[in-house]
Structures are given as C-alpha cells and as structure tokens.
Amino acid sequence: MLPRERVIQVIKHKRPDRLPIYGWVRANLSEQIAAAFGSVEDFEDKYEFDMHHAFGGPGSYAAEDLQRLRAERGGPVDPPGLLSLDLTDPNDLSDYQPIVDQLKHHKEQRGRFVYVQTPGIFECLNGPFGIENHLMYLALYEKELHEVYRRQAEWNRQFAMNCLDLGADMVHVSDDWGAQAGLLFSPKVWWELMFPYHKVTCDAVKRRGAFVSVHSDGNVMSVLDGLVQLGYDVVHPYQESAGMDYGVYLDKYRDAFVIMGGLDVQTTIGFGKLDVLQAEIDRVMRLFADGGLLYCTTHFVQEHCSMEELRVAFDHIHRTAREGSPE
Structure with missing residues (x-):
C-alpha cells in the first residue's frame, strides 16, 4: 500500500495496513536535523513518512498596504x-x-499524501489586527467583521481551489480558536462569526470530492459538533493535554472525523523523559490500532528537543507502526 493510499484509507474510516505516521519537525529543528541526518528530507525518508504538510501561496493582504x-x-x-x-x-x-515543488517531491516521487495549509478566518486576521485587538473587535465591530470575514472566506475558497487544481489531496484550514481549557471566545461567537465563513471553503472542497482538515490548538470540545456539520474530515491536533478526551472521540465522533495528532509537544516530546515518551507512543498507537488516527505531532517539535530524543521517538514510532504496541 502506498503512503497516500494508507492515509486515505484512514480518512475513509477503514482499517489501514498500518498506522500512518508524520511529524512537524522542520520549523524549529531543520538545522539540527540536517547536521544529524543529512537533511529534513533524509529524515522524512528514513522514517518513511506517509504525509507532507505543504506551505506556500500568496498572503491575503499586501504587507506594504x-x-x-x-x-x-x-x-x-x-x-x-x-x-x-x-x-x-x-x-x-x-x-x-x-x-508545486513540494507536490512533485512528496506526492509524485515519494507517493505521499500531501495536504496544503490554507487560511482560516480568525487566525489569519490576527496578523493585520493583532490577537488582543481582534478579540476586542469581536465585541465592538460585529457588523464590520461579518464583511471582513465574508471577503476573507471568498479569498480562502479560491486559494483552496487553486491548491486542489495543483494536485493537493487535502485542504488544511489553520484557525486557532482554542485556549488551554476552552475557546478564546464564546461558542455563541464561534457559531455566529466563524461557522458561516468556514462553510464557504468546506462546501467548495466537498463539491470537488476532496478532503478538508482543520487545525486549532487548545480545547475546542464545545464546537466539535460544528466541525462535524462543516464536514471536516480530519481534526488536528485534538489536543489531549488541553482536555480533549480521546474517550469522547471514540464514543461519539469516531465515525464523523479522524484525528491527526497523538504525539504531544506540550507534555511528551522534548522533555528528556524517554521512558515516558515511549510509553505514551505505545498508549496512543494501541488505542487507535484499528484506525481513526493519523499519527503526528500535535504541533511543531520545539527546539529544546535533542536529536537523541527525536531519534528515540521516531525509531519507536516507525517500529511500533509496523510491529504493534506491547499490551
């Protein structure tokens, strides 16, 4: 089974030949990985990553403006x-x-499933506004924000369509709404100001027969039903360390979407506790042995993670994905 086929099998709620694996390692560790493994690409090949997270494309507002x-x-x-x-x-x-370059390397030459990061609504507009101001504007400028978000949603939709035209397998919408114990704003605000404008891109992607995923750090339990209504196929990271309960997912949502995550950068990898690290890898992989998970880091692995620990983690992940976790 090709890596891309394996990932699609999981997203379609079927049992794969093994758990697909990936990791967000480039952002903070590219120099260290290059010194230890040759390059990030060599690291990805060594551990036979099944996916790739592609970045690129225009920004929605010109910096000079x-x-x-x-x-x-x-x-x-x-x-x-x-x-x-x-x-x-x-x-x-x-x-x-x-x-285009990333699709050629990862999809055409490596057979990987490629998803492309695209803007959401809240997170991308923290750039122009600043997050503190943006949170305040939710209360002060509701009418104007509807128009700001409508324009952004139409722009996002076209961005997503262009990515699909280029050959992306999945549109990955990045939109951080979560804090450690709940949303950054009320669920009412989410339903009124986020849901309608996410729907623009989600509906367009679904009409194309493609997959769509969403990223939000933190605890977004209160709007999971909304993510289901929007039709998101994949939710990243479903952050257990922020109170996102895997038991709730398995009981209520396992037929609605799959999780991309499982290796927590906030509590598990990068802290030098190798026994804990390997035990957590085993626990999560065992929990999702029958599917429902694209095993990945919950965010970028942080620069305090040593190359020794990174090697231990991905040696264990690579082996366990193929041999299974001990009972």
Missing part, C-alpha cells in the same frame, strides 16, 4: 480600516511554486 494603513492611522488596524484595503489576487500562480 498594512504598513501604510497603520502609519496613516497612527495605530492598530481596525475592521473599518481593513475594509478600505483590497485583498491580493489569489490567482497569481507564481506564488504557488513552492507548493
């Missing part, structure tokens, strides 16, 4: 101000060349 607006206003950008700016052209295909 935002800089000029801040200078003109003498302070932060607010929703009325942002509405005075045009979004960039999502159809400038020259901006997608990094995605």
Whole structure:
C-alpha cells in the first residue's frame, strides 16, 4: 500500500495496513536535523513518512498596504480600516511554486499524501489586527467583521481551489480558536462569526470530492459538533493535554472525523523523559490500532528537543507502526 493510499484509507474510516505516521519537525529543528541526518528530507525518508504538510501561496493582504494603513492611522488596524484595503489576487500562480515543488517531491516521487495549509478566518486576521485587538473587535465591530470575514472566506475558497487544481489531496484550514481549557471566545461567537465563513471553503472542497482538515490548538470540545456539520474530515491536533478526551472521540465522533495528532509537544516530546515518551507512543498507537488516527505531532517539535530524543521517538514510532504496541 502506498503512503497516500494508507492515509486515505484512514480518512475513509477503514482499517489501514498500518498506522500512518508524520511529524512537524522542520520549523524549529531543520538545522539540527540536517547536521544529524543529512537533511529534513533524509529524515522524512528514513522514517518513511506517509504525509507532507505543504506551505506556500500568496498572503491575503499586501504587507506594504498594512504598513501604510497603520502609519496613516497612527495605530492598530481596525475592521473599518481593513475594509478600505483590497485583498491580493489569489490567482497569481507564481506564488504557488513552492507548493508545486513540494507536490512533485512528496506526492509524485515519494507517493505521499500531501495536504496544503490554507487560511482560516480568525487566525489569519490576527496578523493585520493583532490577537488582543481582534478579540476586542469581536465585541465592538460585529457588523464590520461579518464583511471582513465574508471577503476573507471568498479569498480562502479560491486559494483552496487553486491548491486542489495543483494536485493537493487535502485542504488544511489553520484557525486557532482554542485556549488551554476552552475557546478564546464564546461558542455563541464561534457559531455566529466563524461557522458561516468556514462553510464557504468546506462546501467548495466537498463539491470537488476532496478532503478538508482543520487545525486549532487548545480545547475546542464545545464546537466539535460544528466541525462535524462543516464536514471536516480530519481534526488536528485534538489536543489531549488541553482536555480533549480521546474517550469522547471514540464514543461519539469516531465515525464523523479522524484525528491527526497523538504525539504531544506540550507534555511528551522534548522533555528528556524517554521512558515516558515511549510509553505514551505505545498508549496512543494501541488505542487507535484499528484506525481513526493519523499519527503526528500535535504541533511543531520545539527546539529544546535533542536529536537523541527525536531519534528515540521516531525509531519507536516507525517500529511500533509496523510491529504493534506491547499490551
């Protein structure tokens, strides 16, 4: 079974020949990995990663436009101000060349399942606004934010369609709403201001017969039913260390979506406790031996993780995915 086929098998709620594996290792550890393994690509090949998380494409607002607006206003950008700016052209295909290159390397040459990061609604607009201001604007500028979000959603939809045209297997929507114990804002705000604009991209991807996933750190238990209604196939990271209970998933949601995650960067990898690390890998892999999980880090492995620990982790993951976890 090719890596891509293995991942699709899991997303379709079927039992794979083995658990698919992946890890977000590049962002903080590329130099260290290159010194220890030759390159990040060599690391990915050594551990036979089944997936790839592709980045690239245009930003939705030009940096110089935002800089000029801040200078003109003498302070932060607010929703009325942002509405005075045009979004960039999502159809400038020259901006997608990094995605094309990654698809060639990972999908065509390695047979991996490739998902492409695309903007959500809240997280991407923290750039223009600043997160503290954005949270305040949810209360002060509801009407204007509906229009800001509507424009962003249409832009996101076209971005996603372009990624699918290039050959991406899944559109991965990144939109952090979660804090350690719950949402950053009320579920009511989520349903009124996030749900309708996520639906624009989700519906378009589904019409194409493609897969769509969502990333939100933290605890998003209160809106899992909304993610199901939106049609998300995959939820990352379903963060157990923020109170996201695997038991609830297995009892209620296992037929609705699959989890991408399982190796927690907040509590498990990067702390030098190798026995705990291996025990946690075994526990999670055993729990999802019949499917429902794309085994992956919950976020980028942090730079305090030693190469020795990274090697121990992925040696164990690679072996356990093939041989099974001890009872």
